[in-house]
Amino acid sequence: MNVTPLVWMITIAVTIAFFVYEFFAHVRKPHEPSIGESARWSAFYIGLALLFGVGIGTVSGWTYGGEYFAGYLTEKALSVDNLFVFLIVMSGFAVPKIYQQKVLMIGIVIALILRGLFIAVGAALIANFSWVFYLFGALLLWLAYQQAFSDHDDDPTQGRFMTFVRRHLPVTDEYHEDRFTVRKNGRRFVTPMFLTIIAIGFIDLVFAVDSIPAIYGLTEEAYIVFTANAFALMGLRQLYFLIGGLLERLVYLAQGLAVILAFIGVKLLLHALHVNELPFINGGEPMLWVPEVPIWLSLLFIGATIAVATVASLRKTRRDRERSITESREEHL
Template identity: 65%
Template sequence: MNVPLWVWLATCAFVVGMLVFDFVGHVRKPHEPTLRESAIWSAGYVAVALLFGVGVGVFSGWQYGGEYMAGWMTEKALSVDNLFVFLLIMTAFAVPKIHQQKVLLIGIAIAIVMRGAFIAVGAVIIEQWSAVFYLFAIVLFWLAYSQIKEAMSSEEADPGDAGDTKLIRAVRKVLPTSSHYDGDKMVTRVDGKRMLTPMALVIVAIGFTDLLFAFDSIPAIFGLTQEPFLVFTANAFALLGLRQLYFLIGGLLEKLIYLAHGLSVILAFIGVKLTLHALHENNLPFINGGQPVPVPEVPIWLSLLVITGTIAVAAIASLMVTRRRAEAAAAAGDTPPAEGDGTAATEDDGDLAQTPSSNRATEK
């Protein structure tokens, strides 16, 4: 896939423009987004991502278009799982709801920059050393195992841990930090001394978490396409709109109990796909004498089918089981929380769940 420099520059400018528009149009004035606002803008960002995929297919061929779509859907699913940890961080630091949008948008910008750097390094490594696909496959198998292990565990994460990482404790020791927020400022004055606010620490925590998430997403996306342009755009468009998605499905996060199971299946599938590709491109002397191994490769249509099917099954099964549990609790005489009560953003208060259980929080 030959991508001219001007297309790269135009795409990067478009992504930056979307972030600036998001900040100026929505985040600059602190407020709690309503369910309607979040739904409209989430749908808009999804539409932009899908239209971009259609454009790739029309101008570069549907093989590349399919690779982009598979990559975007995988990254979107991983980003939804990441929202669990973002919510825990917000809860641990008691971030005022009217300022959560700013934290998320800055976190998204940091994630795009860091993933861009990871993608650039990964593309160079792949070009120079194709055996890295074996390493990526091992990483994905380990991540799939970690996902399913956490999903099968009955232990729940302590939300307080999210704001008490070694990194945050180190920052507190080195830099003076106030104990109270000062609006959405990251620096304030206390008794005449300049100090960081908890808002700054939240952003550090989000940025560090984004760095950890890159170790999930980059090997996964390179397992679906080796085109740097498609890897970058799939990541960027999956992250854009994540802020709105956070407020839109906040109440659903704790109901997606099988999301980690589904992601485990997807990561393992991509690991198999990467292993087959690595064998097909093999140059390691201790495997088949350094010659390529004649194994079949997974076509992109099958990747799309497995990814979409797995996400759909995980989501439907999660909602069915959580509804049955709620009905069983009601029949037993317990009073379950009202649908969306205290967990989902509403037209009036945009409230979010404060104590969700995350399958990945302990890992991150």
């Protein structure tokens, strides 16, 4: 895939322009978005992402188009999981609804910057060291295990990192509109709004570690990695308000993502064997007989896993709700 520096510059400039527009059009004036507003903008950004994928397939071939769609689906699913943790952070710091847009916007921009840095590092490693596929594959298998057995009920606002921050920063307990600092009795204090941003930024760093190896397991094209991440993050703010209630019902999302990460981890390890250069494995020779997972299978597997996890989650929460109603009625009889 031949991407010129000019195309890179235009892509980055347009991405920045979208986020600048988001800030001045929606975030600058604090308000809680309506369901209608959130739905319209979510549909717009998802439609734009799909249209871009069609453009890649038409211009560069559907192998690259398939890689983009597989990467976009994976990054969008990971972003939704990211939203779940954002929800916990917002609740933990009791962020007023009208200021949550600003927190989300800053968090998403931080995520894009961190992922951009990770993409550049990942591209440099892949270009110079084929053994990095072994590293990425092993990392994804470990992350899949962590994802499957992680406890999303843990409060990230009370973790060791935030305890360290509170110990070393003067903090006020009250919100002062959407300000990050406030002066009291001649001394400067940080507000809970600032602590929320720190927590969100730390979470973004952790999720970038999941995200970048996962998509590099689907494509080695840095341009596809960047655009899939950018489109996955665009509209995430509106999606938060649109499916805020639904997030708590996706009880099997973590397990579904664990399956996807494990699948991509195995795919990476197979690819690493296929291009092997490590002298202590097969004498440093590539194992060309090792099968590689085709992109169409990756796309099908990722889409099916997300669908199964979503349907299973909604069925379970519905059964639990019906059981709770039945038990409540029996107690009143």
